[in-house]
């Protein structure tokens with residue numbers, strides 16, 4: 588632990604959105620480029636010490652929102668409040684915000700230590716303090732021995748860690764990261780995800796992180812803000828968004844989903860069913876009124892091959908996908924839909940062409956509209 592870098596004690600744990608004070612309030616923020624709405628009026632509250640991820644497809648407005656928070660892009664309307672102060676018109680260099688981008692943007696002619704010390708020197712910090720804080724920041728990102736090297740003498744992951752150290756070293760109260768791991772290979776990405784989580788825990792910084800990688804968002808975030816078409820589609824903890832998606836888009840974008848679209852009806856006993864092209868399925872409580880269109884979302888791990896359940900479809904095995912920790916079986920149904928089933932641990936994969944029955948409990952799926 589590095590005392591000068593610490594904003595809260597190292598015991599900082601996942602942020603509790605109920606109890607932490609609001610660090611950042613986005614109030615009706617909007618951005619248009621001509622007739623293109625890059626961000627529709629948006630409200631978002633970020634708690635102190637929270638790790639919030641903006642997740643969404645290309646063009647959904649993630650970078651636009653982040654750059655307005657940083658001050659690099661001027662909003663068309665709305666306000667940005669940091670610690671209750673209106674910062675909407677505050678210039679970039681006067682905002683207490685750190686930025687880390689996909690490309691490391693290190694100064695090539697400065698050493699690693701000089702790069703990390705740059706923001707401190709810019710702020711007029713005394714030479715001895717700069718040296719001490721740079722040494723601590725180098726240790727924080729596990730690059731203690733490499734301060735004298737130039738950026739071109741480092742690997743991609745090491746360069747990105749220098750960029751992180753250069754950001755964390757001056758203790759900005761909000762750190763914005765736009766796809767910071769986008770240029771790294773999968774293995775290094777996973778390692779750096781862990782490193783960023785660790786830095787977040789150890790410093791207690793408030794982080795807003797942009798990615799279009801849903802696995803990364805699930806792994807890293809206290810909360811995910813899912814964006815689509817220049818607006819917030821859903822916001823919640825990774826578990827909430829995964830288990831309780833509110834729309835077909837949310838279900839489809841996060842994790843693997845089986846989606847059956849249909850129309851709600853009530854059977855003779857008053858229980859709700861969804862009539863779809865793949866079959867008639869019982870659904871849990873909270874179904875919309877009869878005749879409403881809806882979609883049933885069932886995750887691969889909620890389906891069982893030849894197992895128990897209130898709902899059943901049958902079909903033909905068209906593929907099995909081995910992914911190390913799990914095997915997924917693709918089953919083609921009578922209406923040409925294909926569903927994905929996670930094979931039970933220890934079960935033998937079926938053969939291509941086998942006819943199988945797939946079952947699930949009626950309370951397993953989520954009904955969305």
Ligand SMILES: Nc1ncnc2c1ncn2[C@@H]1O[C@H](COP(=O)(O)OP(=O)(O)OP(=O)(O)O)[C@@H](O)[C@H]1O
Pocket residue numbers: 620623624625643644645646647648649650651652799
């Ligand atoms: N300077 C600009 N001029 C005109 N349109 C812009 C400008 N910057 C962004 N846009 C438009 O605003 C929308 C949102 O862009 P933004 O860069 O915020 O998306 P994004 O979610 O970050 O996408 P990606 O995942 O591809 O980075 C897009 O339709 C984009 O074309």
Ligand SMILES: [Mg+2]
Pocket residue numbers: 649650651
């Ligand atoms: Mg972007």
